[in-house]
Amino acid sequence: MPWDDPRPSLPRHLYVHVPVCRSKCAYCDFYSRADLGTGDHPRLVRHTLGLLRGWLIPEVRRAPLQTLYLGGGTPTVLGDELVTLIKGVQAMVPFTDDIEVTVEANPESLTPELAESLADAGVTRVSVGVQSLDDDALRRLDRRHDSASALAALRSVAEAGMQPSADLMCGIPGVSADTWERSLEGVVEAGAVHVSVYPLTVEQGTPLAARIAAGTADAPDEDAVVDGMDAAARSLGTFGFERYEVANYAMPGHRSRHNTAYWTGRPYIGVGGGAHGMLDVAHAQACTLAPDDGRDVARVRYSYVSDPFPGDQPSPLASLELLTVLDAAREDAMLGMRMTDGIDEGVAERAGVTDVMRSLADDGLVSHDDGRWRPTARGWLLGNEVFGRIWNAGR
Numbered sequence: 001m002p003w004d005d006p007r008p009s010l011p012r013h014l015y016v017h018v019p020v021c022r023s024k025c026a027y028c029d030f031y032s033r034a035d036l037g038t039g040d041h042p043r044l045v046r047h048t049l050g051l052l053r054g055w056l057i058p059e060v061r062r063a064p065l066q067t068l069y070l071g072g073g074t075p076t077v078l079g080d081e082l083v084t085l086i087k088g089v090q091a092m093v094p095f096t097d098d099i100e101v102t103v104e105a106n107p108e109s110l111t112p113e114l115a116e117s118l119a120d121a122g123v124t125r126v127s128v129g130v131q132s133l134d135d136d137a138l139r140r141l142d143r144r145h146d147s148a149s150a151l152a153a154l155r156s157v158a159e160a161g162m163q164p165s166a167d168l169m170c171g172i173p174g175v176s177a178d179t180w181e182r183s184l185e186g187v188v189e190a191g192a193v194h195v196s197v198y199p200l201t202v203e204q205g206t207p208l209a210a211r212i213a214a215g216t217a218d219a220p221d222e223d224a225v226v227d228g229m230d231a232a233a234r235s236l237g238t239f240g241f242e243r244y245e246v247a248n249y250a251m252p253g254h255r256s257r258h259n260t261a262y263w264t265g266r267p268y269i270g271v272g273g274g275a276h277g278m279l280d281v282a283h284a285q286a287c288t289l290a291p292d293d294g295r296d297v298a299r300v301r302y303s304y305v306s307d308p309f310p311g312d313q314p315s316p317l318a319s320l321e322l323l324t325v326l327d328a329a330r331e332d333a334m335l336g337m338r339m340t341d342g343i344d345e346g347v348a349e350r351a352g353v354t355d356v357m358r359s360l361a362d363d364g365l366v367s368h369d370d371g372r373w374r375p376t377a378r379g380w381l382l383g384n385e386v387f388g389r390i391w392n393a394g395r
C-alpha cells in the first residue's frame with residue numbers, strides 16, 4: 001500500500017533534455033549539438049531512457065508523474081523517435097490521468113503529421129520557438145524558419161488538439177515597435193494560449209557576440225528590451241492573457257504546470273545531455289547523493305553535461321549542489337518572486353527575509369497585501385537586485 005510505504009517517492013515532475021537542433025542559432029549558448037536529422041536518434045533515445053532507468057532504484061517508490069517536459073535543443077528533430085521516447089518514459093513511470101506533457105518544437109521540424117503523432121502519444125502542449133515574425137530578424141539570428149512556417153506550426157498544434165505556446169524574443173536590433181506588436185498579435189491569432197517573452201541576450205562565445213565585436217551586428221539596446229517587455233504585457237493583456245511569471249503569459253487555465261513546479265520549489269528529475277534536477281533530501285539520501293549523518297541538507301541540485309551520443313552507458317552527473325535548510329528556504333523565496341502570486345508571509349519568515357521584504361517594499365520593488373509579498377513591475381525589471389538581497393540577507 002503506498003501510504004504504508006516508508007520509501008521516499010520519485011518526484012512528480014520529469015524533465016527530459018534532447019540536446020540536438022537542426023543547426024545552432026547565432027545567440028545560443030545552450031547545450032545542444034547541430035544535427036540535420038542524420039544523428040543516430042534511436043541510440044539517443046535508448047541512452048536517454050537508460051539515464052531515466054538509473055533513477056528507478058528499489059529504494060525509491062515510483063509515483064505517477066504529474067508533468068513531463070521534453071525540452072532542448074529541439075526535441076522535434078527526433079521525428080517519430082520522439083514518440084518512441086515518450087512511450088518509453090511511460091512504460092517506466094506511470095502517468096496521472098491528467099498529466100501535462102509538453103514538447104519544445106521549432107517550426108522547421110514540426111510537421112502536421114508529427115503534431116498528430118505527438119497528440120496521439122498523449123502530448124498536451126507544444127512550445128514553439130517563434131522568436132519573431134520579422135523574417136529579416138530571423139535570418140540575422142540564423143533561425144532556420146520564417147514567420148509563415150512559425151505560424152503554420154502553431155496552427156498545426158492547435159489543429160491536432162494540443163495547446164500551442166509561443167516563445168518570442170524582444171529587443172532584437174532592427175525590429176520596430178510595430179513589427180514587435182505584429183509578432184505578439186500574430187501568434188495569438190494563430191492560436192497560442194501561452195506566450196513566453198524573453199529578451200535577446202548576448203552570450204560570450206556565440207556567433208552573435210563575435211559579430212557584435214566585429215561591428216557586423218548591432219547589440220541589443222536595453223531601453224528597447226524594456227519597451228518590448230512593457231509592450232508584451234500591454235498587448236497580451238488586451239487579448240485576455242494573464243502575466244503569471246516575469247516572462248510568461250497564459251490564457252486562463254493554460255499556465256505551464258511543469259514550470260510552475262520549478263518556481264514553487266517542487267522536486268523534479270531531469271535526464272539527458274544538459275539536464276538538471278532537484279531532489280528533496282530523503283530521495284537524495286536514498287540515491288546516496290546526500291549524506292545521512294545529521295548534516296544540514298534540505299535539497300540537492302544536480303546537472304548532467306554529456307555528449308548526446310555517448311553510447312549506452314549512463315553518464316555521470318556533472319555537478320552536485322547540497323542546499324541547507326536556509327538555502328532551500330531562500331531559494332523558494334527567490335523563485336516565488338518571479339511569479340505574480342509572489343510568496344506568502346510564512347515562506348518569507350522561514351527564509352528569514354521578512355525585514356528584507358519590508359525594505360524592498362520601501363524601495364518600490366515588492367508589494368504586501370493579503371498576507372503575501374509580490375513583485376512589482378519595477379521589482380521584475382530589477383530582478384537581480386531583489387534576488388540578491390533575498391539570498392544574501394544577513395550573510
Ligand code: SF4
Nearest residue numbers: 021024025028072073
Ligand atoms: S533552436 Fe533553441 S536550443 Fe537550438 S540552437 Fe536555436 S536557440 Fe539554441
